[in-house]
Amino acid sequence: MNTMTSRIWSWLVLLVAIIYFGLPLLGTFEFSLRMLRGTYSFEAYRVVLADPQFQATFGYSLLMACATIVMGVVLVVPTAYWVRLKLPHWRPIIEFITLLPLVIPAIVIVFGYIRLYNTSSWLPLTGTAWSTDLLMVCGYTTLALPYLYRAVDTGLRSLDIATLTEAAESLGASKFTLIWRIILPNVSVAILSGAFLTFAIVIGEFVLAALLNRPAFGPYMQLMGANRAYEPAALAVIAFALTWLCMGLIQLVNRRQRHLAVPQHR
């Protein structure tokens, strides 16, 4: 009887959650299909996907996301490796630093950037498009840090870093060879799941791109939202689908990792 009641409750909670999260989405999706009067069609999606602005901004954000992932990996993997190997007592401090972007809003970061790197400063990074892009990648890397660092650090935890390092060194490998050929492949699944999260963050990011005045996907969505009716709904559904795709891929690679994760000692 008791289990029956608790089962009913869990179903009820699930139902409420589905209605709360699902209904607005369903509504948006339904609305996005009504661009042509009197019939359901994917016209709004066709218009959006055919819009050169969409292609340009989406392509730009895609590029930014890739650059952010590369920069993040280059920064985070050696750092997390080194902290685990040589500075284990620094881990709490490093973890705290990597969590800061969750506490400090992006607007603070971007205003800091603008003050520090404006055209009349010592390092006028906002002066040209490419250097602003560089600045933006740095900003995105900062925003992605909490997810990327955690993912990589967790990946490293399953490895006996110290002994693997010594084994590689005794075989003549340099630290670079070790990181490139042993550490990186062994945390590749962790990096991948961190990368998908980073991708999802960068694709939808608005504040940095808007205030640094770069043609990214976030500001484009905002612009569409302010001026059109059906297209923003289609964009929202596309953005959601992308995020879900990323989440699904994370699940997939994690499951694969679990499948492969067999203890070294037997």
Place this chain on the structure above:
Amino acid sequence: MAFLELEHLHKHYATQTVVQDFNLNVEQGEFISFLGPSGCGKTTVLRMIAGFETPSAGQIRIDGHDVVRLKPNQRNIGMVFQSYALFPNLTVAQNIGFGLSVARQPKTQIKQTVQEMLALIKLADLGERYPFQLSGGQQQRVALARALAIQPKVLLLDEPLSALDAKIRVALREDIRAIQRSLGITTIFVTHDQEEALSISDRIVVMNQGHIEQVDTPLAIYNQPSTRFVASFVGALNILNATVSAPEQGMLQIENQTLQLQQPLPHPMGTTIQLALRPEALSLTPKENTDQTLVGQVQQVQFLGSVLRVQLKAGAQNLVLDQFNQPQLIPIQVGQTLKVYFASNQVLLLGAG
């Protein structure tokens, strides 16, 4: 000039001395074991040879070259770890070939060496497997092959058998020794297991609290331990307190029983000294050279398969003796009084207690 020379090696951290004045010469092709309790500094010495620790003082020369300032990846030393330390993302063949590919050897050369190594460790068919698909013993074989593939000057084995179960441990240690002999590679083997050290070494270095207690062949370490620590650490031992009654004649008293050793004692009359006897030196029946006896009461009898272990009490002192199990043996009862026979030349003198 020895192949591997360790001279006045010291290692200390902040306030703690881990290794003090360690001197050792190892000949080319020799198999040396470092034996000692955990924390005696044996692994630290090994890690200093490998370059993972820097000596606080002293010199390490390999083939005449001082290597103290060289990084681990410049020393050309093969190392095998207790935890195998195979690269989990590489196959067995890639693991074995790792050192060669780091050294940018041609691919055909690497392939050939890997095949030779796989044959050497008797895993010729498992080259394409990943480490997690192998048993512990197989993983450690691969680790050995990986260390040997780079043709190192010295092979270092850091308790390589500790993580394995008993049967595999014995089989693998015999294989390690056979491979070492066939390649003639200078090898240092760290272990806290005396049986392991005794069974495969050319010479054993017994260490205690950061210094060397004795360096000798396994036979000499066991039969002529030079310090009390070596005597008690290597093999089981009965230690008896005895009072010198006539030093010139080698006469001693143990619990009102008299022993006469075949040598004069360097202690004045009335001194209490310690004697040691191996359990296998004692016998319940007289033999050709057993010229001494002690009487004791049986406390416990343990049947260990091939061996019968009898614990006796002679007065207040404990004696353990090992007797080979034979079907015609008369059963021994607890509480029974027995005469124990041994040869006076089997008695180890540990000095004044």
